[in-house]
Structure formats: C-alpha cells, structure tokens
Amino acid sequence: MTARFPDFRLGKVLATSFTGTLSERHGDPVERIPTPARLVDWLAVSGLAVESATASQLERARELREAIHEAATAAARQEELPGAAVQVINDFSVRGRASAVLDPAGGREWRLSAASAVEDALGVIAADAIGILAGERDGKLALCASPTCQAAFFDTSQSRSRRWCDMGTCGNREKKARFLANQRAGSDDRPR
Numbered sequence: 001m002t003a004r005f006p007d008f009r010l011g012k013v014l015a016t017s018f019t020g021t022l023s024e025r026h027g028d029p030v031e032r033i034p035t036p037a038r039l040v041d042w043l044a045v046s047g048l049a050v051e052s053a054t055a056s057q058l059e060r061a062r063e064l065r066e067a068i069h070e071a072a073t074a075a076a077r078q079e080e081l082p083g084a085a086v087q088v089i090n091d092f093s094v095r096g097r098a099s100a101v102l103d104p105a106g107g108r109e110w111r112l113s114a115a116s117a118v119e120d121a122l123g124v125i126a127a128d129a130i131g132i133l134a135g136e137r138d139g140k141l142a143l144c145a146s147p148t149c150q151a152a153f154f155d156t157s158q159s160r161s162r163r164w165c166d167m168g169t170c171g172n173r174e175k176k177a178r179f180l181a182n183q184r185a186g187s188d189d190r191p192r
C-alpha cells in the first residue's frame with residue numbers, strides 16, 4: 001500500500017530529517033509526505049506516533065517544514081535568520097504540549113496528548129529545530145553539495161566537513177558521477 005510512495009530519508013537529527021521529507025528542492029522535488037497517512041508513518045518512525053492526521057494538519061506540517069528549511073539554510077550560510085520563518089517555528093513550539101519522559105531503559109520518549117497529538121509532535125520538531133538553530137548542540141548546519149538538493153543538514157562529524165545530506169543518495173550519486181567522469185577522461189582525451 002505504501003510502496004508506491006517515496007521512501008523516507010531518516011537522519012539522526014529530528015528537525016533536519018523532517019526537512020528531508022521534501023528533497024531535490026532545486027531539481028525535481030520529491031515529496032516524501034504526500035498524504036496525511038505518510039505523515040503519520042513518518043512521525044511513527046521518528047518516535048512521535050500519532051493515531052491519524054488530517055489534510056490540514058499535513059498542510060501545517062509542511063508549513064513548519066519549510067520554515068525550518070528556510071531558517072536552517074540561512075544559518076548554514078551564516079545569514080540573518082528570516083523573521084517570518086522564525087515566527088512560524090516559535091508558534092509551533094509554543095503550541096506543542098508534548099512531555100519528555102524516560103523509558104525503563106533510560107531513553108527519552110515523547111508523550112503526546114490524545115487530543116492534539118499531531119500539534120504536539122510538530123511542537124517537538126519545532127523545539128528540536130530551535131535547539132539546533134540556537135547552536136545548543138554539538139554540530140554545524142551545512143548545505144548539501146548536490147546542486148539539485150542543497151538540503152540543510154546538521155553536520156556532527158568531527159572535522160565538520162561532511163558534504164552531503166545523505167551518503168546513501170546524494171553522496172552516492174556524486175561519487176558515481178565522478179567515477180564515470182574519470183572513466184571517460186581516461187578513455188577519451190578530447191576536451192570536454
């Protein structure tokens with residue numbers, strides 16, 4: 001049933017995994033949460049399980065997503081954060097009423113209220129984005145080097161030199177392109 005929808009690209013950072021649900025923003029965009037049910041699926045695999053979502057909640061989720069994307073892109077470029085995007089992120093964060101609780105193994109879980117589970121989940125994502133944008137966490141916002149992607153991601157590598165939002169997709173594609181270019185250069189010395 002869900003097989004016809006694009007897969008999720010899940011990173012370790014909630015806020016940028018969320019912005020990654022729209023990829024290839026500068027090429028042929030791939031919408032990875034095309035339906036409310038796919039938003040529910042994404043929230044479930046991200047530790048924010050909700051029962052269901054409506055079309056208008058999906059719309060609001062995308063509004064938050066694009067605000068985080070804009071703010072993270074500005075931060076990665078060391079530009080001033082766009083005021084409208086900051087407002088949207090703050091509003092979602094303020095509205096969310098999720099509670100952090102410890103599970104028996106000492107891991108963190110989010111408890112969402114039944115009446116406003118989607119809003120609570122979006123609030124958790126907004127708060128996660130705030131933590132990153134505020135420089136509270138160890139890492140650096142950067143933009144994917146793929147020209148058609150340019151996704152904002154959170155680089156936690158020791159050298160802070162990560163170039164791709166996702167090694168499995170953007171990184172791999174670039175490696176393959178370079179490999180093919182090298183092969184061509186090796187077998188064909190005409191100027192290209």
Ligand SMILES: [Zn+2]
Nearest residue numbers: 144149165170
């Ligand atoms: Zn990328």
